[in-house]
Structures are given as structure tokens and as C-alpha cells.
Amino acid sequence: MRYDIITIFPDIFHAYLSESIMKRAIAKGIIEIGIHNLRDFTTDRHRTVDDSPYGGGSGMVMKPEPFFTAIETICSDDSARRVIMLSPAGRRFEQGLAEEMAQETRRLVFLCGRYEAIDERVKTALVDEELSIGDYVLTGGELPALVIIDAITRLLPGALGDEHSAEVESFTWGMLDYPHYTRPEHFRGFSVPEVLLSGNHKDILKWRRKEALRRTLERRPDLLEKRTLSDEDKRLTQEIKEETP
Ligand code: 9WO
Numbered sequence: 001m002r003y004d005i006i007t008i009f010p011d012i013f014h015a016y017l018s019e020s021i022m023k024r025a026i027a028k029g030i031i032e033i034g035i036h037n038l039r040d041f042t043t044d045r046h047r048t049v050d051d052s053p054y055g056g057g058s059g060m061v062m063k064p065e066p067f068f069t070a071i072e073t074i075c076s077d078d079s080a081r082r083v084i085m086l087s088p089a090g091r092r093f094e095q096g097l098a099e100e101m102a103q104e105t106r107r108l109v110f111l112c113g114r115y116e117a118i119d120e121r122v123k124t125a126l127v128d129e130e131l132s133i134g135d136y137v138l139t140g141g142e143l144p145a146l147v148i149i150d151a152i153t154r155l156l157p158g159a160l161g162d163e164h165s166a167e168v169e170s171f172t173w174g175m176l177d178y179p180h181y182t183r184p185e186h187f188r189g190f191s192v193p194e195v196l197l198s199g200n201h202k203d204i205l206k207w208r209r210k211e212a213l214r215r216t217l218e219r220r221p222d223l224l225e226k227r228t229l230s231d232e233d234k235r236l237t238q239e240i241k242e243e244t245p
Contacts, residue, residue, distance in 0.1 A: 001104070001156055003149055004034040004081075006070045007112040008049055012142045022150070025159045033149075034074060041069040050115050059116030067111060067122045075107050082106045083128045084148070085113065086141030090130030093148055097131075101148075102155040110148070112141035174227055176215040178208040210236045 005013055013035045016022065025031045039047040042065075050060040075081040082104060091097075101108065111118070111127065123130070133144045153159050181192040195207045213236050216223055229237065 001030070001102070001152065002032045002034075002107040004036065004074050004107055004109045005112065005145060006036050006038050006067065006074070006110065007140075007142055007145075008038050008114055009112075009140070009142055010035045010037050013146065016146050021159060022153060024161070025153050025156065028158060030156050030159050031153055036070055036074060038066050038070060041066040041073065053116075062113055062115055062118040062122075064119040064121045067118070067126060071109060071126055075109060080106055081109050083109045083111065083126050084145075085111045085118070085123060085127045085130045086132075086144035086148075087113070087130045088132050088135060088137055090132040093131045093133050093144075093151075095151070098148070098151040098155060101152050108149075108152075110141070110145040112145050114140040174223055175212045176220055176223070178211040178215070206236075209233070210240065213237055214240050 007013065013033070017026065017033060017035075022031075026033065038049050042048055049062055049066055051063050053059065053061045071081070071083065111122065131144070131148065133147050138144070179193075181196060185192050185197065193207070195203050198204070209232070213224075213233060217237065217240060
């Protein structure tokens with residue numbers, strides 16, 4: 001997977017991508033990342049990327065020319081790129097879209113805005129899709145771009161290194177996770193559930209499935225409405241309801 005990022009704060013990306021899973025995915029050649037400073041595509045002495053808005057008002061707007069020059073320099077063939085802008089006005093980025101994007105053969109180009117806005121002509125002529133990670137306003141598109149890159153990268157074959165991760169995930173996919181414990185067995189008056197110490201793998205699987213269902217029913221029932229429950233899940237759900245006063 002090839003990612004290209006256009007930003008006035010490249011160090012934000014260097015910091016995150018030089019650690020842990022991202023660092024290893026780059027080393028293994030699973031991902032390739034170009035981090036581009038938008039100011040490198042300006043032509044004036046002050047490397048200006050913003051200007052005041054036509055029509056007046058407070059705040060600054062990002063100028064179109066540096067974005068156009070950047071994209072034309074990084075990937076001039078528009079059929080070879082998928083240009084994404086991060087904005088609360090975009091389509092919501094969710095796990096299903098991460099899975100679709102993990103199959104992408106084009107380069108993923110992320111435009112990160114700052115100040116109050118980006119000139120509309122960047123969206124009209126260059127951007128293929130606007131994506132939102134949630135309903136809040138940030139100071140820039142850098143964190144959303146990293147969130148999306150992170151979510152896609154961990155789905156790429158070999159990125160997690162641990163084959164087991166995918167197996168566990170499919171077990172409860174679309175549900176909240178079950179509770180996890182590690183040593184010590186007794187800690188400040190709280191103990192690890194007996195079943196997890198029993199060594200009975202079948203009982204452990206059933207307990208985990210049930211606790212995942214319990215949490216999901218309690219906190220995110222909307223996730224279950226989109227799914228069809230297996231007969232086993234329906235039975236566990238019934239047990240949970242009978243236990244709940
Ligand atoms: C801000 C905004 C506020 C209300 C309605 C639409 C909006 N669009 C933007 C916007 O694109 N802002 C630019 C990027 C420039 C200012 C900082 N930016 C930004 C992106 N703030 N918050 C986001 C963002 C992106 C994706 N998901 C959540 C928030």
C-alpha cells in the first residue's frame with residue numbers, strides 16, 4: 001500500500017510512523033509512505049499557504065495552488081490516485097470502509113487542512129472523497145489521516161505479524177470485545193474469573209462469546225441490530241436476559 005500525505009506539519013507523521021506496527025510495516029515493505037510538506041510547493045519567498053477569505057470574515061483559507069502543484073508533482077496520473085480530504089463534512093470512516101480501502105491498488109493521497117478551511121476548488125477538481133472520523137471539529141486533518149492509515153495498515157497481510165490476531169477478531173467481529181485478564185490472579189481484591197483458569201477451551205470460548213454479547217447488548221445494541229445472530233448467540237442472549245434483573 002502506498003500512502004502520500006500533504007501537510008504543513010510533516011513531523012506529526014514522522015513521529016507516529018516511526019514507532020511500533022507502522023515502523024515494522026514500512027521496514028517489511030508492506031506500506032510505503034510519502035510525507036510531503038505543502039510549503040515545498042509554494043513559489044513565494046514566504047512560502048505562503050493561506051490567505052484571507054473572499055467575501056470577508058475572520059480566519060484564513062488555504063490557497064489552492066500549492067495543493068494543485070503538490071498533487072501534480074506526487075502523482076500526475078489521476079487514474080493512479082485516490083485523493084482523500086479529511087473533514088467533518090465527509091462520509092463517516094468505519095471498519096467496512098477500512099476493509100474496502102485495504103484492497104485499493106491506487107495510491108492513497110491524504111490532504112490535511114489547517115486554519116479555517118481549504119479553497120473549494122481543491123475539493124471540486126482534486127478530491128475524490130471527503131472522510132470524517134466523527135462529529136467533532138479538530139485543528140487540522142492530520143490526526144484523522146493517521147487514524148485512517150492506521151486502521152487500513154493493520155488489515156494488510158503480514159502487518160500485525162501475529163496470525164492469531166485475525167482469528168480472534170473474526171470470532172467477535174462486529175461486537176464489542178470480551179474482558180481480558182493477565183497475571184496476577186488476585187489483585188487488590190479483584191480476581192480473574194474461574195473459567196479462564198479452568199483450562200477448558202470450549203467453556204472459555206463460550207464465556208468470551210457470552211461476555212462480548214453482554215457488553216454489546218448493554219453498551220452498543222445498535223451493533224447487534226445490523227447482524228443476524230446464530231442459534232448459539234440467541235441462546236446466550238436469552239441467558240444474559242434471564243441473569244439481568
Ligand atoms: C471544518 C468544518 C466544521 C463544520 C463543518 C464542516 C467543516 N469542515 C471543516 C474542515 O474541513 N476544516 C479543515 C480541516 C480546516 C480546519 C481543520 N480541519 C479539520 C478536519 N477539523 N476537523 C477535521 C476533521 C476531519 C475528519 N473527521 C473529523 C474532523
